[in-house]
Amino acid sequence: MAGVVGRLIRCWCRRAVAGRSRSALPSGHPALHPGCCSLKVPALQLHVSKTAMGASQKDFENAMNQVKLLKEDPGNEVKLKLYALYKQATEGPCNTPKPGVFDLINKAKWEAWNALGSLPKETARQNYVDLVSGLSSSSDSSSQAKPEADRKQAEYETVVMTSEDGITKIMLNRPAKKNALTEQMYQEIMLALEAASKDDSTITVLTGNGDYYSSGNDLTNFTNIPPEGVEAKAKNSAILLRNFVGSFIDFPKPLVAVVNGPAVGISVTVLGLFDLVYATDRATFHTPFSHLGQTPEGCSSYTFPKIMGPAKAAEMLIFGKKLTAGEAYAQGLVTEVFPDSTFQKEVWTRLKAYSKLPQNALRISKQIIRSQEKEKLHAVNAKESSILQERWLSSECMNAIMNFFSQKAKL
Numbered sequence: 001m002a003g004v005v006g007r008l009i010r011c012w013c014r015r016a017v018a019g020r021s022r023s024a025l026p027s028g029h030p031a032l033h034p035g036c037c038s039l040k041v042p043a044l045q046l047h048v049s050k051t052a053m054g055a056s057q058k059d060f061e062n063a064m065n066q067v068k069l070l071k072e073d074p075g076n077e078v079k080l081k082l083y084a085l086y087k088q089a090t091e092g093p094c095n096t097p098k099p100g101v102f103d104l105i106n107k108a109k110w111e112a113w114n115a116l117g118s119l120p121k122e123t124a125r126q127n128y129v130d131l132v133s134g135l136s137s138s139s140d141s142s143s144q145a146k147p148e149a150d151r152k153q154a155e156y157e158t159v160v161m162t163s164e165d166g167i168t169k170i171m172l173n174r175p176a177k178k179n180a181l182t183e184q185m186y187q188e189i190m191l192a193l194e195a196a197s198k199d200d201s202t203i204t205v206l207t208g209n210g211d212y213y214s215s216g217n218d219l220t221n222f223t224n225i226p227p228e229g230v231e232a233k234a235k236n237s238a239i240l241l242r243n244f245v246g247s248f249i250d251f252p253k254p255l256v257a258v259v260n261g262p263a264v265g266i267s268v269t270v271l272g273l274f275d276l277v278y279a280t281d282r283a284t285f286h287t288p289f290s291h292l293g294q295t296p297e298g299c300s301s302y303t304f305p306k307i308m309g310p311a312k313a314a315e316m317l318i319f320g321k322k323l324t325a326g327e328a329y330a331q332g333l334v335t336e337v338f339p340d341s342t343f344q345k346e347v348w349t350r351l352k353a354y355s356k357l358p359q360n361a362l363r364i365s366k367q368i369i370r371s372q373e374k375e376k377l378h379a380v381n382a383k384e385s386s387i388l389q390e391r392w393l394s395s396e397c398m399n400a401i402m403n404f405f406s407q408k409a410k411l
């Protein structure tokens with residue numbers, strides 16, 4: 001029951017914030033600061049002085065104004081307490097009939113007020129002032145600490161991971177190499193995704209630093225042959241590929257690609273596993289597998305024909321046709337294209353708004369959509385990886401990679 005009420009009050013708070021229903025707060029009661037419903041206030045801050053007396057009407061009014069300025073959502077329990085104390089301080093003991101059993105929100109509010117019994121108005125006023133004062137100092141200190149707390153850069157060298165406003169951003173960070181994906185980078189992206197899946201953010205974003213989103217697999221990956229030989233290299237690469245793609249298939253939260261520039265190879269194919277793909281109009285989408293003697297991965301042999309139809313998928317995946325952002329949008333691979341000049345501003349504004357939507361609803365909706373074919377995707381991933389393991393040993397593939405490094409074949 002408490003869970004149901006909690007969830008309903010969260011909805012109530014969202015609605016109130018959106019301005020569709022302010023009835024949850026008593027008339028004249030300061031509205032809570034918008035957009036902060038997921039933050040928690042430490043229990044310590046919730047202590048309410050039951051003995052201190054003497055808050056003036058002016059103190060009380062100041063406290064009501066302070067509530068409007070809170071930087072963090074104090075949580076449902078505190079909001080109910082604020083409501084109850086406000087009612088008690090202004091109207092005295094609860095004097096309205098108990099709402100019906102199905103009117104869960106008003107019932108929770110009524111119960112909070114009624115629980116104050118015959119607490120004198122002056123004490124309620126003082127407790128309200130004390131409670132708000134505790135919240136304000138907690139909100140101030142946590143907002144001062146925020147820049148530090150938001151710098152969640154763990155031990156990554158090739159990606160930058162930050163978390164702010166309910167969004168965890170994983171940024172590929174080898175701009176001088178067009179964000180080509182080294183083996184270390186695959187590992188770090190997997191670790192970052194794992195961390196993002198468990199943090200308290202609502203949305204996870206993958207993007208690139210510099211002028212490229214990513215130029216795909218770093219072709220030097222194929223040049224570091226271990227003492228065990230090329231077969232072992234191909235086998236290990238296939239395992240790495242399978243694990244890498246698997247972490248996108250299994251990612252539990254909404255996943256967004258902010259495609260800040262051209263994308264090549266595996267950075268394109270996994271886009272079929274993202275929930276939103278926003279692209280600058282400077283972006284291109286290129287999967288030159290045949291040119292490299294390779295074959296599709298990232299589950300694209302399954303997702304692309306589903307997304308764009310077999311004819312268009314064949315043009316990209318078999319013949320290596322490079323798509324403009326507009327073409328990728330027309331074919332359903334990209335959600336929306338933005339002018340490069342306003343790309344970052346527009347995309348982040350949009351994502352910040354989305355990140356305020358109810359977190360669990362977003363995650364569950366994503367999971368319903370994706371769970372239908374998770375097994376299928378894992379099977380496709382396994383197959384694509386094993387075919388590539390063979391391909392990487394082919395002379396077609398080895399020649400293509402040698403060509404790249406001898407500068408004969410820039411794509």
Ligand SMILES: CCCCC/C=C/C(=O)SCCNC(=O)CCNC(=O)[C@H](O)C(C)(C)COP(=O)(O)OP(=O)(O)OC[C@H]1O[C@@H](n2cnc3c(N)ncnc32)[C@H](O)[C@@H]1OP(=O)(O)O
Pocket residue numbers: 176177178180181215216217218219220221237238240241264265266267288289292297404409410411
């Ligand atoms: C283990 C899992 C395997 C998963 C299988 C994945 C498959 C794929 O992803 S296939 C696609 C592989 N990618 C490519 O074939 C792209 C190769 N790169 C290029 O064609 C070009 O570099 C470019 C079109 C992406 C950019 O050209 P340009 O603007 O002329 O810039 P540069 O070529 O001078 O690049 C700057 C710098 O970066 C190096 N570099 C870029 N991409 C890669 C790459 N994919 N692998 C290795 N190195 C890359 C490039 O060599 C330059 O280096 P320096 O000369 O040292 O400055």
